[in-house]
Amino acid sequence: MSGTTPGAGDGARNEPNEQLPHASGPLTGHEVPAAPRTNVFIKELLRGSAVTTALAIVLALIAGGVLIAITNEDVQAASGYFFARPVDTLIAIWDAVVNGYAALFRGSVFNVNADDFLTQIRPFTNTLGFAAPLIAAGLGVALAFRAGLFNIGARGQMLVAAGFAALVTFNVDLPMALHLPLTLAAGIVGGALWGGIVGLLKARTGAHEVILTIMLNYIAYYLLVWMIRTPGLLQKEGTNQPISEATPESAQFPQLLGPQFPLLDWGFVIVVLATAITWWVIERSSLGLRMRAVGENPHAARAAGISVDRIYVYAMLFAGGLAGLAAMNQIQGSVTTGFSGSIDAGIGFDAITVALLGRSRPWGVFAAGILFGALKAGSFGMQAQGIPVDIVLVVQALIVLFIAAPPLLRTVFFLPKSDAEKAAKARAKAAKKAVAA
Template identity: 50%
Template structure:
C-alpha cells in the first residue's frame, strides 16, 4: 500500500495563467507554422527545385570551362585561383543569362535594356497557350501527347486564312485565329473519337497524328496554294497585314498581341476547369471515370470534348505563332513548341497561373541561354540540363524535401493546394 497521501481538491495546485500580453509562444508558433507552410508547400518546393537545378547547372558550367580546368591542375598549390575562376565562370554565365532573358543592364538605351524581357514574353506566348491545352487533357485524365501536330495544323490553317483570304482587318484576324482553333480541335478530336469508340489509347494515336501533321504540311508546301510565288523554297506567302497580330510596343520589339491572347486563354481555362459544368465533368471523369459513369455522366462524349478543347487551345497556339511571330508557313513553323508545352504543363502542375509562370521561366531559360552561350562560350546544352533538372525535381517533391530536410507538409495546406 503506497504511503503517498492524496492531495485534497482544495489544496491541489492550479495551473498558472500567463499574464495578458506575455504570450511569446503563441506568436512564435504562428510564425513558425507560416514559415513551415511556405517552405513545405508547392511554391516553396518549386523555388527550391529551381535553385537546386541552378546549383547543379553551375557545377556543370565549372566542369566544362577551360580556365577552371587549368586552375584545377594546380589547385593544391594555389586553391584561391581555382575558386576565383569557378566563381567568375558561374557568375558571368548566369549574369549573361539574366541579361539575355530579363534585363540588359549593360545596354546603352532603354529599348535595348528592355528587349530581353519582351523576347522572353514573345517566345513564351505559344508555349503558354499550348501548355494550357495539354493541361486540360491532363486534368481530365487524357494524355494529349499530340500537341506538336495540333500546333502544326493550327499554324497551317490559320496561316492559310491569313495569306489566302482577303477580308477587313479585324474580321480577318479573328477568322484566322478561329481557323487555327478549329484545325487543332478537329485534329485532337480524332484521337478523342477513337478513344471513345474503339478504346484506342490517345497517347498512341496523338503521337502518330504528329507525324501525319508534319508530313501533311510538308506536302502542302509543295502545292501552288501554299507556295510563295517565284520561290523555290518550301515557304508560304506572307500573312496579310489585316490578319497579323499587332505589335504591342512598336517595330523595335517582336512582342505582339498574342501575349494578350495567352492571358485570356489562361483566364478561360481557369474558368472552364473551376467554374463551369463542363470543367466539373472533365475533372470527374479524370478522377474516376467509373464513378462518373455511375453518376450519370456521359464518359465517352467527355473524352471527345476534352480532346477537342485541348486541341483547340494548342491549335490556337499555332495560329498565334504564325500570325504574330513567323508571319509565314514553313516546315519548321512549330519548332518544338508542342513538345515543350508538355514540359511546361507539368512544370506548372496543370494550373493556369502555374503554367503562365512556368512558360515565362522556360522561355527565359531558352532566350537567356543563347546569350549565355554567345557571351561566355558556355554550351547551350547546359541550359537544357537545367530545364530537365527543374522538371525532374518539381515532379518529385519528396526528393526535394529529403535533400533540404524539410518537414512533412501541413495536410490542410496540401488539401487546399490540390483542390
C-alpha cells in the same frame, strides 16, 4: 517502517514535486497542448507545391552552375594546377557561374549594360514574346491532364493549325479587322479538329491517347510537309523549297509596344485572355467540374451520370484549340516570312514540361511559360559568353525531374515529410519487423 532503507523507487517518490515530470495524455486527464499555429503554418508552407517548385528551380540552377563550371575553359585551365593554387580554380568557377547567370538575366529580364531604358527592358519583352506560344500550348496539355488525358500531341495540333489557317486565309484579300481574327479563328479550329480526332477515337474505341497523339503527330508533320511542297497548295510561288507563302500583313499581330520591341505583339494579350478563360472553364464552370471529376476517377464520374466519352471529346477539342492558338502566335507573330514543317519549334513538346511545372493549373502554367520564355531569351546571352545552349535545356529538364520527385527535394533541403511519406515509412518499418520476427 521508519527504519527501512529507502530504495531507488522510494527515493524518486521523495523528490520534490517540481522535479517530477508531469504526466499527460488521455488517461491522465491532461491533454497534450496542440502545436502553435505558427508551427503548423510553416510546416504546411514547406510542404506546399509553391515551395517545392521554387526549390526545384534553385536545385536545377545549382546543377546548371556545376555544368557551366565544368565546361568553362578558364576553370579547366585552372584545375590543372588545383593543388598548387586552389584559390585560382575557385575564383574561375565563381566567375564562370556568376557571368553565365548574369548573362541569362541580362538577356531575359533587364540589360543593365544598355544605354537607355527602352533597350534595358527589351529582354523582358523578348521573354514575354517567347513565352506566349509556350503558355498557349501548355494550357492545352494541362487542360487534358485535368480530364485524365495525357496529351502529347500538341505538336501535331500546332502543325495542322498552321497549315489549315494558311490554306483557308492566306489567299484571301480582306482588311485587317476581318483578316486577322479570321486567320486566328481558322488556326484554333484546325487545332481543335485535330485534337478532337483523338478524343473521338478514345471515346469510341478506347484506344490510348498517348498512342493516338504520337501517330497523329507524324501524320500532321508529313501532311504539312506535303502541302508546302505542292505548288498550288501552300508552297511559295517561284521556289521549289518546302516553305509556305508569307503571312499577309493584314493577318499579322500588330506590335504591342512599338518597333523597339519586335518580339512582343498582341498575341501575348490574347494568350493572357486564353489563360483567364481556361481558368474559368476548369475551375468555375459546370463543364470544368465534370472534366475534373472524370480526371479524378472516370468510373465514379460515370456512376454519377457524367458522360465520360463526351468529356474526352470536349477536353481534346479545347486542348487542340489552345495548341492552335500557339501556332497562330508563331505564324501571325514570330514567323511571318513563311513557315516550314518545323514551325512548331519544339513548343509542342516543351508544352508538356510547362504543364507539369505549372501543376496543370492555368495560372501556374502561365508562370511556368514565363520562366521557360526567360530561359529561352537568356540562352542567347549565355551563348555570347561561350556557354553551350544545351545547358539551358538541361536546367529545364532538371526542373521537371525535381518537381516530379518531391521526396528527393525534401531530403536535400531537410523539409518536413508529408503524411503519406510518414505513413509509408511506418508501414515499411512494420513490415521489416514482421519479417525479422
